[in-house]
Amino acid sequence: MTPLPAGKPIPSIRWDVVVIGAGAAGLMACLELPLELNVLLINRNTSRRSSSRWAQGGIAAVTRPEDSMASHAEDTLRAGAGLCDTDAVQLLVGEAPNCVKYLEKLGMTFDREDGQLATTLEAAHSHQRVLHVQDRTGRALIDVLRERVEHRPGLLHRRGIRVTQLWVEQGRCCGVQVLDGARLHWIPSRMVVLATGGGGHLFTNSTNPRQACGEGVVLAWEAGAVIEDLEFVQFHPTALHLPQAPCFLISEAVRGEGAILKDARGVSPVAHIPGRDLAPRDKVSQALIRSMRKAGDTSILLDLTPIPRAQLVRRFPTILKRCREFGLDPLQQPIPVAPAAHYWMGGVATDLTAATSLPGLHAVGEVACTGVHGANRLASNSLMECLVFAGQLAKVTLPEEPKVAIASAWSQQKWSTGPLSGPEETAGLVLAIDQLRQLCWLAAGVDRSARDLKSGLRDLKPAIGDLWQRPLLGMMRNQPKDQCLLLEEPTRQALNLLLDLGHRQRASLLLLQSCLFRRESRGGHFRQDAPMPLSQWRCHTQIQRDKELSTRPVRS
Template identity: 40%
Template sequence: MARVIVVGSGIAGLTTALDAASKHDVVLVTKSALGQSNTRYAQGGIAGVMFAEDSVEAHVADTLAAGAGLCDEKAVRVLCAEGPDRIRELVALGVDFDRTDGEFARGREAAHSYPRVLHAGGDATGARIEAALVARIRESAAEILEDTFLVDLVVENGRVAGALLRFPNGTERIILADAVVLATGGAGQLYPYTTNPAVATGDGAAAALRAGAQLTDLEFYQFHPTALATAERFLVSEAVRGEGAVLRNAGGERFLAGIHPDAELAPRDVVARGIAAEMAAQGGLPVVLDATMLGASFLASRFPVIDRAVRASGTDWSREYLPVSPAAHYWMGGVVTDLDGRTTVPGLYAVGEVARTGVHGANRLASNSLLEGAVFGARAARALDTDDPADWPARPARPFAVPVRDPAVDAPPFSRDALQRLMWDAAGLLRDGTGLRRASRVLDAWAGLPLPADGIRSLEDRNLLALGRELVLAALARTDSVGAHARSDSPRSYSPDPASAGAASREVVAAC
């Protein structure tokens, strides 16, 4: 029996901890209350081949196409082939997916060729999955540490041997372990506009970076096209467009059909940049989502969470248009892993959004993220049973580069707000070399300062700053536009099908 620390309590972390707890001594660490994660806020659903008319090959093809040619096909095949069994396990754990006439209700989202997306409670899929898994982990033998922050990983003789944790009373203590599994999600708080909760500050990815793990594909940050254009940036699920809602400009005209043949159901990067381009062309006037054709009763029953939020803001979306704009949503890059969650540092695993498994490529297919957490969380738990040093990738650890401040760089005072604004302007929906180089200099200058590290927020800021530097460097290194990474100074894009997302991306970049 091994001692395993699992950090994070979304679908990936809970799946890993629950599966491992029957054989190992598991400590589950979560920085907030158990159940507070990106999973909880997932509205769209979980994609999987659950219908006779669908096929694993079709799901694979859709995922590869959305990834703009940069997916790892082996990882995609694992995801799509093992996904149905993981969904059935969720059902057995108590997740009550929506049904019509006794069969799973079928939903379609962008870039899917078949309506294979399952929902629970309409648009409360993530919350229902989270609740079921939380109930089961509380019944398990796992030790649960809530409101506990991962400060750093402990590395001894080139192997991760535990974690330095900060507890609710402010004390810090090292807990030793045979393995640490990172399931800490993304880093949406790098940007001022995000659909992610406040806890998404990239703590696991930054700790892995400092421990010498490889991170890659960091330039690929997905911006969800339709967040409410309010201070909270509440997500309006892509499934709303899947049911027939359309996007209109300030003049009431649909505009996406001229950008991509799938219009509102084009890949997310295409829709998000199309919205940004349309807003810019109309002097910043908002783009609106028109769901009025769906009717009040349908909206309330199919999207109860969104319906309550929209109506609480004072809008009757069965009669009025919703102002929407893109917001940071999902990081396709992360800590490099093999197909069982092993990173390039022995003893360290990563699953879920913090991991770069290769399934998403340059642009995640809608509703594949919950599936990824379930599939690779289960695989990592199985790998813990036979943790053989020979199984670990034979790659040297990457030394963490401590920045040296250049006094010649004129950088504004550091704050999280300043960091977020810099990232949005230089490494948001559209980038160019000039802006990225300036951002890199400012980020280096900030990183060379003796920033405080005396509280959770300052530790989060340290993590965001480190990841911001890496993201900008990755965006500088990739000079072509592809998927979620769009550069106005070099818009050539690769796509396996020139009539698909790549070609549309080039048109949108040019329009911007």
């Protein structure tokens, strides 16, 4: 990998592949793409944050003799509530053991017991098949992949680069528009890979980092790609719930090791559910919300004391450390938790090769809807999905180089019009983002209804129209492909903030429209006014720009 100092322009060349996002899916894509290709890896953050890095629990794969791929597939299909595409599930479970061997070859050191890979049980798994590195599996995975990516020839990695829109010519994606420091310009490429993550941060209560705001879904939708199953959001039952504290995830693995849920009176809120504490996440989250609402509480208790002390200290050091930072000691007393938005099963529709409906555009990781998860993701299948489907890019065949112009000079034109009017307007936009997250939580949280969804849409639609009338956003959308604009700093800051709000608004609108369209309850989508699954809705929902919402059959 060739490092490029901050502030230095990206070389003005035609890239073979542009990969957007440096989490597990983006890094794996860079490793799997054929070595003869020149690859540009860009991610918006200058830090190393990603949802993958935050993942605690583990990676699901069959590694024990008493387990089987058929069992892993059956568990995945059952959790997905009838909407998993069987061919995608078979690809995942079949390749998962090979991925484990590949990761070990790269240098990942999974926990072991008596010389064998250690596995734990998580919700809705019939066998212990979740491999882990204590409770920091995601961090360990990212560290291993990043170290390998840094040595890939023909790859340039730039942080702090924001993709503002996809470049589409004659029905094909052939590059990206980027905000690169003060420079707004276009980068042509033969293929683009979206690996931007999910949209959990659209909600007030979320275990996701701030950048998980559905931006990749919006970029693909604006470019004309098919988006699928956005109504299915997984709410993790156990996020730490304290005033002024972040929604820190308390891994499901603690319940797999013996932790139990109970209310303030010591009564289990999940006793009536098959599987109890280890029932599928949608069922547990719904049960917790009902229990909290009935008691007038804002949280439920998670008791880790049934886990042997030495085992708890060895297995979950990150959770213990984080709880103690907020004055809690899980070794001594239960901790307050509540459901929080955690994973988006929906996303940009892809096939088994990670290709989207838009030629030239691929998607991997949480931004993609591969068909694996259906209506509800099986615990610890997501990191493996990142690896398996990114691995399909090794077989990719690129089209001929696009016949498009490249900006010939970095100082072609300056743009200083369009900054915000002052601190008050900036604060207003930041407040609008917070209010939007609250709207999503109230309208499209764990419990939904047509009334709340319609109310949210009524508030949201006018705001979107007003925002995109801004001259600065119009300038960005209509920028000539052979032009590079140099933005004054106030203008650059304004564009970033307007895009933050604009992309969140669009992602929220698509989410609410999808929730309203599916008039049943299934998996991660629960409607109070339609509380049962219906046979006519055993199908995927699709939404595409300038088209009505539609459905497609489940693939066998």
